[in-house]
Amino acid sequence: MPRYLAWKDFVASGAGKTDLERLKKVNEFFNRTTTFGDDSVVWGQSDYWATPLETLGKGAGDCEDFVIAKYYTLQLVGVPAEKLRLTYVHARTGASSATPTQAHMVLAYYGEPDDEPLVLDNLVGDVRLASRRPDLSPVFSFNAQGIFSGASNKEIAPAVGAGRLSRWEDLLKRTRAEGF
Secondary structure: OHHHHHHHHHHHOOOOOOHHHHHHHHHHHHHHHOEEOOHHHHOOOOOOOOOHHHHHHHOEEOHHHHHHHHHHHHHHOOOOHHHEEEEEEEEEOOOOOOOOEEEEEEEEEOOOOOOOOEEEOOOOOOOEEHHHOOOEEEEEEEOOOOEEEOOOOOEEEOOOOOOOOHHHHHHHHHHHHOOO
16 A cells, blocks of 8 residues: 555656656656566466556566556656557576577657657666667567557557457556556
């Protein structure tokens, strides 16, 4: 309950005057108040996409849960949804380009459609331009408007329908039921 109340106060504050201020404050809020935990430990299942309220309630989640909470919170504080994309990436686990990668999700912000995105991540505290994150290789990104190739603006499919992103479709229904 204290996390939820702190979040409500945070949202009510508007979290900043510019989009960049909002991005930084929302990223910091969730990175500070949420503990990373594997879905099998936090939710008792292999892959679960939590709503923002579920993540706040548990105070823990995996990378998707951080991204989802940031995505919805940024919209509540005034960042347009079309500027935000949940981005599936391969993240290098070491300093060398030859090190193994793991599946990861980050939130990307596009100030303008053709801008280089800013990246919000639970693994890195500050908001950085994508070019300052050479450890990440985008595979695809999506939001409520569509699914996009890599980090580009090339839409490859609608975001919902035909079971394309079933966890996303399920999440959209659950967040609507929670009033988002």
